[in-house]
Amino acid sequence: MTHPSRLPVEFPSDEWLLDGDLESLGVDPGKWESFKSSLNIRGASWEGEDHTGNQWGVVVTRRGGVIGSWGDPEYRFQTASVGKAFTWAAFGLAHDAGMVDPDDPVNATWTGEGELSHEH
Structure with a gap:
């Protein structure tokens, strides 16, 4: 299978x-x-x-x-946090494709620009 x-x-x-x-x-x-x-x-x-x-x-x-x-x-x-489930699935697919490593720091792949609504 x-x-x-x-x-x-x-x-x-x-x-x-x-x-x-x-x-x-x-x-x-x-x-x-x-x-x-x-x-x-x-x-x-x-x-x-x-x-x-x-x-x-x-x-x-x-x-x-x-x-x-x-x-x-x-x-x-408004689905609020349901997006986290889709992000998790997309990250899993990206990991399987060798595009990201879950042990890398976030700043290795994210520039800090995007759709965040406030400082994190």
Whole structure:
């Protein structure tokens, strides 16, 4: 079995494939339908955040194509610290590709310029 970090990452060219051809995206349609039927997909409210009605959105992608979407695909929400998970994943891919070493000091690869909101 190939480790997930060794699998190719595929992005759409200019547009996401929206035709719903699950098999061409490497998804077994029967298993996908079984998975979806086991879910209770809906918006929710939590700690003062109201995401009921159509105030939420989820899109599931694979190999440059959309395999499922729920809610409002145009809905935007402040995700705050969730970016750390994506940064961790990107750093892991960069490490696997030999682009960075986790033992190097930060100033070896970061210039100090960028999007930080305040002094650190």
